[in-house]
Amino acid sequence: MENWEEEIGMVDHYYGHAHVAGIWLKNGKLKLGDRLHFKGHTTDFTETVSSLQIEHMDVREADRGAHVGIPVHEKAREHDRVFIIHQ
Numbered sequence: 226m227e228n229w230e231e232e233i234g235m236v237d238h239y240y241g242h243a244h245v246a247g248i249w250l251k252n253g254k255l256k257l258g259d260r261l262h263f264k265g266h267t268t269d270f271t272e273t274v275s276s277l278q279i280e281h282m283d284v285r286e287a288d289r290g291a292h293v294g295i296p297v298h299e300k301a302r303e304h305d306r307v308f309i310i311h312q
Contacts, residue, residue: 230262230308236301245294246301256286265305272297
C-alpha cells in the first residue's frame with residue numbers, strides 16, 4: 226500500500242532557541258511516533274513525533290483543536306502546512 230498524506234494543521238510559531246514547532250491541529254489526531262511532513266514556501270521536510278507537549282506538559286496524543294509543541298530538526302515557519310503521513 227502506498228503512503229498518503231492528510232493535512233492536520235499549521236505551524237503558528239517556531240521557537241528557534243528550543244527547535245520546537247508550535248502547531249495548531251485543525252483536523253484529526255496526533256500521537257507519538259507519527260510521521261509528519263512540513264510544507265511551505267521554503268520548507269519541505271519530514272519529522273517523526275518523538276515528543277509532544279500541550280502547555281509544556283508531555284502528552285501521548287492530541288486531538289483536533291489542540292495547540293501542540295513538537296521538536297524538529299529543521300526550521301519550521303509560521304503558516305507552514307503540516308501533514309500526517311499514513312502508511
